[in-house]
Amino acid sequence: MKDQINTIYKNHSQFYKILLFLTTTFLIVFIFPKSGRFKYNFEKGKPWQTENLYAPFNFAIQKSKLKIAEEQELIKSQTTYFFDKDISVEDKVKNDYDVAFNKVFNDSISNFNQLKSKGVAILNSFYQYGILNEDLKLNDNSSVVILVDNVEKKSTTYSKLQKQGKIKDHIENELKEGNLLRYTNKLTALFFDVIQSNLIYNKTLTDNVLQESLDKISSNRGVIDKGTLIISKGEVVNDDKYQVLNSLSKEYESQVWSKSSYNWIVFAYTLLVALALLMLLLFIRKYRLDVYKNNTKVTFIFFNVLVIVLLTTLVINYNSEYVYLVPIAILPLVLKAFFDARLGLFTHVITVLLLGSIVPNSYEYMFLQIIAGIVTILTVSELYKRANLFISVGQITLVYIIAYFAFFVIHEASIDNLKWETFGLFILCGLATLFVQPLIYVYEKLFGLVSDVSLLELSDTNSKLLKELSNKAPGTFHHSLNVANLAEASANEIEANAMLVRVGALYHDIGKMKSPTYFTENQSSGINSHDELSPKESAKIIINHVLDGIEIAKKYNLPDRVIDFIRTHHGTSQVYYFYMKEKAKNEAVNIQDFTYPGPKPFSKETAILMMCDSVEAASKSLKEPTSSKIDNFVENIINKQKDDGQFLNANITFKEIESIKKVLKRKLANIYHLRIEYPE
Structure with a gap:
């Protein structure tokens, strides 16, 4: 027993490194997205480079986001608006009209009966469909359903409903026909005293009906049967083929891997992560023995790798379009500040290779990040000089932009649809990289390390x-x-x-x-x-x-x-x-x-x-x-x-x-x- 304790004590440093290696591997695998990846790479407008692809199982062709958005807009433009009608208002208004008309107009005028009848006709036209309590500014052709006690009574268009702001114009047009125009002002004033709106917009019901229609939109536009030829070798991936391939890829990730082979996926990720971290550990042992012997320094390196992986995974889970917002160039900057350029670059490459298994467009991502890491190592010298850091960050950002532009042109063969907002992400990434200065100070206090800034x-x-x-x-x-x-x-x-x-x-x-x-x-x-x-x-x-x-x-x-x-x-x-x-x-x-x-x-x-x-x-x-x-x-x-x-x-x-x-x-x-x- 004593000999075993002595053995453990003598080799405690090695045991610690093994524990650190296993813990880091477990944490990285734990935070990785637990889905498999489609084994083929494909790009719209480019030839299919591998063998003929047949459907491995039945799967649905998913509609593109643009197509779904178009269908949603169509349904919204055809939506029906519901209004509740108060039937008691019309009778009350007509009674009030009789009383008010007799007070305003003397029955001795020659056109008394004609004018009164005209007013009743106008009221009838107003309340044929109803008067709105507010103008919703809808399209005149929008469908309208009028409800009485939640039961449909009439269907019409929005143009048929009377708006309070247009009552005066309607009265003038009606009185012109009967040579009664001279009574317009008095009759208009009378109407404004007695008329009440009897239609109230039922927004809740309208929204519910619209949502039901939107929910009925299918995300699929057809089914591919097992064994069907999807694409042949050398065939160009057009819009239709791209959508089919994209649907198959998502089907792999959402069903095949996560449901039937979850444990295999976790096992495979564990092998990849362990292999990458083992290479890093062996590199440190062979070429940086002084670092390898210091458990604090080894912990520091693994901790930084873990932090970068965690940040990138969080961004991917939120929205993969923002993946270039993560300032990965901080990793080689920090390691160069505390150790040397060679260790910083090797660790950076290992980290990028790890992330390549979870990011979209993995080849493009890895190329950009490795090039950025090389530029970081080559340009950043004397980090304690603030001007050097700003210049280097500017160069890193420029390399990002140039490389991304080149990849985009290769993929699209034009710059018409260039995503300028991605350039903004690179600039924000560069600004975030400047955070390396306070980060180095924090690391010095936490891990007891010394950088050139402290020196x-x-x-x-x-x-x-x-x-x-x-x-x-x-x-x-x-x-x-x-x-x-x-x-x-x-x-x-x-x-x-x-x-x-x-x-x-x-x-x-x-x-x-x-x-x-x-x-x-x-x-x-x-x-x-x-x-x-x-x-x-x-x-x-x-x-x-x-x-x-x-x-x-x-x-x-x-x-x-x-x-x-x-x-x-x-x-x-x-x-x-x-x-x-x-x-x-x-x-x-x-x-x-x-x-x-x-x-x-x-x-x-x-x-x-x-x-x-x-x-x-x-x-x-x-x-x-x-x-x-x-x-x-x-x-x-x-x-x-x-x-x-x-x-x-x-x-x-x-x-x-x-x-x-x-x-x-x-x-x-x-x-x-x-x-x-x-x-x-």
Whole structure:
């Protein structure tokens, strides 16, 4: 049991990665749409490239959205409008008319009976169908049904219904025929006093009847029997064939896969996702071993892949037309900021391949996204410079637009129906990509990672910690600045992370703040504090500046990547001066008392700092320096470090070490202002 526990403990990192791999696979498969995909790709107006296709089963041909919309508009234009009629209104109005007419008109006028009869006739014409309480502004030919107590009484057209706004015109036309025009004003005023509307629009019933008609629209326009030839090889996919193929494709997704083979689909998706994530994990293990060994970094990479897949799936489930709104270019941007371009691009390609199994027009989508990822990697450099990010996002957006335009022309052979709104999606996607800056900050806090943006902030010599270093140990601060300049130039020469090594150089000796006067660069009074100490005590103080530096760095929350420079800048070398001094007194001296605890440098950047730190510190002892002296001096120091095996754990080559030597020789020659000796 104890042995099993020890085995688990020793291999806990591997177990964690296996658990992470399985969990990520499960989550991606879980959020994927659970439908199969039609195995053939087809495009309208293009030849059918595969073998003759026969119907594998009976299926209905679905109508296009445009056809269904046309049928809906036709039904809406032919809809019937229902009105409720109040039959008591007509009798009341006629009674009121008799009373009012006798009051307004004197029976002594010559046309009294004729005028009264004309008024009754007008009322009858008004109430033949009825008077509306409001004008609905419908088409005159619209069908109308008049209901009395919810029972149909009359059917007519909207033009036959009387509108209150047209009553005056109707009266004038009627009175012209009987030479009664001079009574128009009085009779009109009388009518307006007594007339009441008796038709009320029944919107609820009208809408219900319309909806019933719309619901009866069939989404299908026919059936294809099993075994029927759908399309032959080489035949052009016209509108009709496209609709048939599209119907078959949807039938596969909605019935064949989801109902009869759901478990097989899930199993197949699991295989694909697991295979893709396994390739990513193997790539990290083979080419980025330092990342692979860090579980936090591996988790960070898988987490970002999962987030991109989740966002894209959500958009597809909502509306697949908005799929290009997802800023996938953020993925390579983030990974390049924290790791490197190669890992960022490989992860981006794996993610796009995963999404290719669920997005529509998968080839077009994958082409656009992979090209955008390549452009992202090639164009974005020095992400901490805001102008660079804006320029790169503009280039990414332009590549999206150009590639989409090319695909559209290939598919349609014209630009007449170009979807300009898609260009808007690309622009919005570009704007969303700018969110990478605050996202990087959030990731730094969540995962404890360090980007170039943070390194730029740490390189500010006005920061609190570096200010404290310059006040307590000014000589050490000046030494750190010189080392930073040498290290940055060396890193640029071999294409290492110049910003990282500069920051590491600025902070590598902060431990000397604890006992600044015990280091020669801070001894301005000419008094050497080591004169009162034994060589062993002096060596302990010198060695402890590494441990003190780590303690101070953690107190000020410096990132681990920066603390690594403090740990490794002396490797496992010896405090040689005090060792020899002690050895002169005692032959049985323990060399471990004079040896730095290490570890040795384990990256190009930490190796560069060790070289530059040793060369810069020792260069102060050069007297009357010449080019040859400097060359030998640099060669001796770095060769000794190399012979001591200080660079065995760093992924730095002999060629790169030689390049660094050349940079240091050139820089030191410039520092000491060496000139060619001209003859007098």
